[in-house]
Amino acid sequence: MYANLKKLINKRRWTRMLAEYVLITIASFIYAVAVSLFLDPNQLAPGGITGIAVILSFLTVIPTGMWYLIMNIPVMILGLWKLGWKVIVSTLYSILLISWFTDLIAVIPPVTTDPLAAAIAGAALQAISLAAIFRAGATTGGTDIIVKVLRLRYKHIKTGVLLFILDLVVVVSSGIVFRNFNIALYAMIVVVLTSYIIDVVLYGRDGAKMVYIISDCPETITKRILEELDVGVTYINGQGAYSMKDKKVILCVIRKPVYPKVEEIVKEEDPEAFLIVTDATEIYGEGYKSYFAPKL
Numbered sequence: 246m247y248a249n250l251k252k253l254i255n256k257r258r259w260t261r262m263l264a265e266y267v268l269i270t271i272a273s274f275i276y277a278v279a280v281s282l283f284l285d286p287n288q289l290a291p292g293g294i295t296g297i298a299v300i301l302s303f304l305t306v307i308p309t310g311m312w313y314l315i316m317n318i319p320v321m322i323l324g325l326w327k328l329g330w331k332v333i334v335s336t337l338y339s340i341l342l343i344s345w346f347t348d349l350i351a352v353i354p355p356v357t358t359d360p361l362a363a364a365i366a367g368a369a370l371q372a373i374s375l376a377a378i379f380r381a382g383a384t385t386g387g388t389d390i391i392v393k394v395l396r397l398r399y400k401h402i403k404t405g406v407l408l409f410i411l412d413l414v415v416v417v418s419s420g421i422v423f424r425n426f427n428i429a430l431y432a433m434i435v436v437v438l439t440s441y442i443i444d445v446v447l448y449g450r451d452g453a454k455m456v457y458i459i460s461d462c463p464e465t466i467t468k469r470i471l472e473e474l475d476v477g478v479t480y481i482n483g484q485g486a487y488s489m490k491d492k493k494v495i496l497c498v499i500r501k502p503v504y505p506k507v508e509e510i511v512k513e514e515d516p517e518a519f520l521i522v523t524d525a526t527e528i529y530g531e532g533y534k535s536y537f538a539p540k541l
Contacts, residue, residue: 458520
């Protein structure tokens with residue numbers, strides 16, 4: 246019985262690992278397409294090691310993919326020290342694929358020479374591929390590893406924000422090297438879009454409103470919220486400091502599109518109620534994210 250269970254666990258582990266590497270392979274190809282057919286031909290340096298590789302390939306005869314591989318060597322050493330073998334092995338696999346695919350696809354003419362179209366399409370493809378690789382437990386090397394190392398300490402800062410800060414330096418450098426700050430601005434569009442899309446894909450659109458309602462008729466408001474919106478509500482016991490009367494404070498978290506309906510209910514039931522609203526950017530629990538999901 247124990248032997249059969251062990252075999253089943255090992256089989257599932259290998260199946261999951263195979264699925265992860267298939268995902269990394271597909272995502273690496275998409276990343277290379279973004280670089281070779283959209284960004285590099287239009288001199289758009291999308292930040293990070295990739296952006297530096299685009300700049301250096303412009304200044305030398307070494308192709309972008311090869312520069313990408315060369316510059317990732319010291320970063321891989323850092324990753325091995327901080328993140329361990331599992332991440333590094335899958336990341337090395339991703340780096341080798343991206344480097345090879347990038348130079349292989351580079352012989353194909355660019356899809357567009359319009360820098361704005363290239364920036365938007367390149368950013369979308371790059372962000373989706375990055376998020377997929379992160380989901381598979383790997384990185385694409387470069388600043389991705391640096392970001393993962395930083396996330397070990399600064400878990401409250403999202404991946405996209407850290408990438409944006411690091412990429413900004415590369416984008417400014419590209420404007421200086423290419424002597425074209427219009428191109429640098431287009432590259433900035435790539436960075437901003439990539440950062441935004443990564444956060445949407447990794448974290449989901451779970452931005453919501455956290456609402457506190459202090460009213461003299463909490464039961465009526467709660468009943469309508471529960472029945473009309475199917476939103477969970479919690480009572481917090483409170484007391485008015487001036488009146489010394491006990492109060493039930495209503496607490497609920499609702500998605501942004503639903504919030505106007507809550508406001509409407511409160512206005513209809515108790516126009517004198519206090520309504521305190523704040524943003525909730527990360528929410529765990531039923532209907533939102535799992536506590537056990539990996540911290541990306």
